[in-house]
Amino acid sequence: MQVSYYPGCTLEGTAVDYAASIAAVAPLLEVELIELEDWNCCGASAAHSINHTLALELPVRNVLIAWEAGRDLVVPCALCFNRLKVAEKALAGPEGRKWGPPPPRPLKIWDLLDYFSQPALLQTLKDKVVRPLTGLRAVCYYGCLAARPPKVTDKEDYEDPQNMEAILQVLGAEPVDWSFKTDCCGAGLTVARPDLIEALVQRLYDRALAAEAECFVVSCQMCQANLDLPQRRIAKKTGRPYYLPVLYFTELMGLALGHPDVSNWLGKHLTDPRPLLQSKNLL
Amino acid sequence: METSHTEIGGEALKPGFALAARLREAHLAVDACYQCKKCSSGCPLTFAMDLLPDQVIRLALLGQEDLVLRATTPWVCSSCETCTTRCPNGIDIAGVMDWLKEEALRRGYAVPQEQVSRFHQSFLEAVRLGGGRLSEPLLLGLYSIKSGKTLEKLKSGELKEEILLGWELARRGRLRLRPPKRLKGAPEIARMFQAAQERP
Numbered sequence: 039m040q041v042s043y044y045p046g047c048t049l050e051g052t053a054v055d056y057a058a059s060i061a062a063v064a065p066l067l068e069v070e071l072i073e074l075e076d077w078n079c080c081g082a083s084a085a086h087s088i089n090h091t092l093a094l095e096l097p098v099r100n101v102l103i104a105w106e107a108g109r110d111l112v113v114p115c116a117l118c119f120n121r122l123k124v125a126e127k128a129l130a131g132p133e134g135r136k137w138g139p140p141p142p143r144p145l146k147i148w149d150l151l152d153y154f155s156q157p158a159l160l161q162t163l164k165d166k167v168v169r170p171l172t173g174l175r176a177v178c179y180y181g182c183l184a185a186r187p188p189k190v191t192d193k194e195d196y197e198d199p200q201n202m203e204a205i206l207q208v209l210g211a212e213p214v215d216w217s218f219k220t221d222c223c224g225a226g227l228t229v230a231r232p233d234l235i236e237a238l239v240q241r242l243y244d245r246a247l248a249a250e251a252e253c254f255v256v257s258c259q260m261c262q263a264n265l266d267l268p269q270r271r272i273a274k275k276t277g278r279p280y281y282l283p284v285l286y287f288t289e290l291m292g293l294a295l296g297h298p299d300v301s302n303w304l305g306k307h308l309t310d311p312r313p314l315l316q317s318k319n320l321l
Numbered sequence: 322m323e324t325s326h327t328e329i330g331g332e333a334l335k336p337g338f339a340l341a342a343r344l345r346e347a348h349l350a351v352d353a354c355y356q357c358k359k360c361s362s363g364c365p366l367t368f369a370m371d372l373l374p375d376q377v378i379r380l381a382l383l384g385q386e387d388l389v390l391r392a393t394t395p396w397v398c399s400s401c402e403t404c405t406t407r408c409p410n411g412i413d414i415a416g417v418m419d420w421l422k423e424e425a426l427r428r429g430y431a432v433p434q435e436q437v438s439r440f441h442q443s444f445l446e447a448v449r450l451g452g453g454r455l456s457e458p459l460l461l462g463l464y465s466i467k468s469g470k471t472l473e474k475l476k477s478g479e480l481k482e483e484i485l486l487g488w489e490l491a492r493r494g495r496l497r498l499r500p501p502k503r504l505k506g507a508p509e510i511a512r513m514f515q516a517a518q519e520r521p
Contacts, residue, residue: 047454047457048455048457050454050501051455051456051457051496052457052490076504078453078454078506079448079451079454079455081445082455083400084441084444084448086400087422087441088419088423088441088442088445089423089445090420091513091516092445092513092514093419095513095517096513099506099510182399182401182402182403183400186401186402186406187402187405187406187415221365222399222403224365224366224399227397229461229464230434230436231397231436234366234397237368306493306494306495
């Protein structure tokens, strides 16, 4: 199956681990990700916060390139996904014609988690699991922008999504139910107002522990960084010895499918997941 | 003609319709708000706000431009879109927050959260300088220079922590100093930035 792929800027930088795990598991699911030619930054929070022109122009260019390529587009970053969907809606709206005619065949913009949790791919995944993740208790954390607002994302399960849990079940792990899976971690403010995100993130740690989870599983690299990077700092400040590794769902797919590079990806996290996985005999 | 308005508080209490009209033009109509406060109830950042999201909408509807353009609230909004998602009247509250930030900057209001506006400006500057893609080290560099709080951060130990974090990321291959790939579309993107700067 061939699809266009928009990695986004952070997957070339701080989220190289996410990028590597995606590149590794896609072929195992018989998915060929074809990087969108000459893609540019989606403008992210900065553009939509202070420059509504760039907030449309930047992602529109990417959607036009995807139309030209003629394949569905898969996006791993929740923020990029959201901005590309906004651009898609703008192109379909009354002002859309200023960017040119609509595509001959409308294509779908997917967020990676939705794409990988299609029933056919879940079946392929199930058939290929060689190392079930037995006994790993995890909370699935979806964050905000892959789901909200549904008018933009076209999602139905925006308050209580279930597809990450579905993947974890196929992998043999134990997804734990909790009420905070779509609560905001404040990633957009992490550089400018670290004090604010500490409050949001600490609440997520506490709620995950209250649900007796041992780790977070995420599909957004902003959430990953925001839960992973300040963990030691927050532990030090609060005097609570938090140890909650933050794993990408694609890393766990790689682990259950027996990919040889898993340790390498996990070694890039600040809160090292390897001791947890070793204690479960999974690594 | 000034009559009873003066007696009960003058200009400030006169209803103004210009702001609501401009929001309507920007496809961000707030007129349908009936103050259910669902936006504020679901907002994760109210603890850091001076006005609750429902108050921002109400004040916008009343034409209280100064109050909403000076507020901290839009700047600490994390754009998580919970309010927009849950509004029973389809008001794009997070969109209004964005509009207020941009309008406050455009009209030269003193931004109550300069760190946040500097971060956004540094981000766009980094994308422009990078020719269309973001280099994270460039963003962090520009932001540090613009925020000018180096001495303060040095004293508080914050700078040491930031440098240590940078080192932790760099040694894991997560902060790479090379510039982003040169895009074929770089001239087109440069024109976008140019046009966006020149608009009124």
